[in-house]
Amino acid sequence: MQRRTYFYAALMLTLVTVGFLVVPVVMSVMAGLTKNFFVGLKSGLTLEWVFRVWELYQDTIWRSMGIALACLAITLIAGVPAAYGLALSKSRWARIFEETLILPVAVPGLAIALALIQTYGGFREFRMSWAFILVGHVLYTLPFMVRSVLAVLSSIPLNEYEEAAASLGANKRRRFFDIVVPNAMPGIMAGSLMVVTLSIGEFNLSWMLHTPLTKTLPVGLADSYASMRLEVASAYTLVFFIMIVPLLIAMQKFGQTGTARKPTQH
């Protein structure tokens, strides 16, 4: 009897929580597809606002995709070897290096952005280009790539594989590409999804580092929330959801295998 009551109370709370998270998303999607949100659905459905967003903001969408892919390339080139190095070494210096590497996640984007502006803001070409935003994104996402790959490499007998390969005459280069990379693949995939998702959605750094000519998608979103009618802002949010939800679903799939890591900044 008592347990039934607990069951229904917990079920209610669960449903309310789901509603709290889902209802605004549904409303936002509807608003982006309705002729006049204030009048409601009876004003009719339309793609007008989505087309308007495409017209006004498509450059931000392409730029965000470009930055995310460039960010992925850099975090792969820098992150996978670093994770390999950290998996091999048990020294104290390696642990200190690891701590430093993941430190940018623990510091708010606002602080990192201010630090970058002060140090490199004087280099005008760099400051005005999207590479400035890219630098911020790389710092923020690199820890996720390294941790994701390191988690996989630490769970396999890497040393034995390598010794076997070395005894068969494989050099370091071949061992890296033929042993380490294939074995680390689940971690690399999970890390890559994480990096792209985080980069596309990153706002705190991007807002401080952008210029009027280097707006990213979330920067454009903030812009539209402040200055556009609700329908346009909603349609723009809808475009963002369409980009990010497939990545999130893929991440949930990887999350079930326990390799994906959670983002920590908002």
Added chain:
Amino acid sequence: MKHTSHFMGLLLLPAGVLVLAFFALPMVKLIVTGASGEEGLAAYWSILTVERHREALIATLLLSALVTLVALIISTIVGVFLVRNRFPGSQILVSLLTFPLAFPGVVIGFLIIMLAGRQGLIGMVSQTLTGSKLVFAYSMTGLFLGYLYFSIPRVILTVMAAAEKLDVSLEEAARSLGASQWRVITDVLLPALKPGLIASGAICFATSVGAFGTAFTLATNIDVLAMTIYTEFTLGANLASAASLSVVLGLITWAALSIARSLSGSNVAAAG
């Protein structure tokens, strides 16, 4: 397998250069800039001595603590419930609860406007019911809801992971010895979940303290620390003050996350 330090250096070089040039060096510069204003090093005390800064700090800490507490309570109940009870559709509920995980703060701010803003759902419903429009998105309450929005999915994931490892037979034993459902929860369930709860609570707290996007979308006149830093930097052009405040902000979030990491670290060791 022996590796030369030369080879190790080569592996760590790209990441090392990136972090050194674009994180370590700029952070040192930020700390120096923080002390470069008229007051010098004393700028670091301004967070306590300047009234506006102190109030922003207190508001930020209180808000984050409250968000953490409420997120922990809701997530623990919902998380344990969903692990213990499998019913048709429960897997969908889990997916729905975790998919907002990577929504950026700005988008969450907008979703709160959808819920409690001028044209929001709560406003519409309250207008039809009572005749007056309830609008609270652009206040501390709105900010609280926004922070809760991004905290819940994350805490629920941690709670569910911890709850799956729990030994149900302990609870059955307590129950067979006559413990009430409430005693089972407070004496068996919660102590077992405690390390995970503290760790995810600390992460939740740190995230809330450092959050910027949500506050930025909801209102520029809510004084939380992140907004104060932003206004000092853009409107006041007070670089030293913005720098010193963000160093303090970074220290708070870093300290909270260190607690989380050391706890989850010992947790893993205990489990292994």
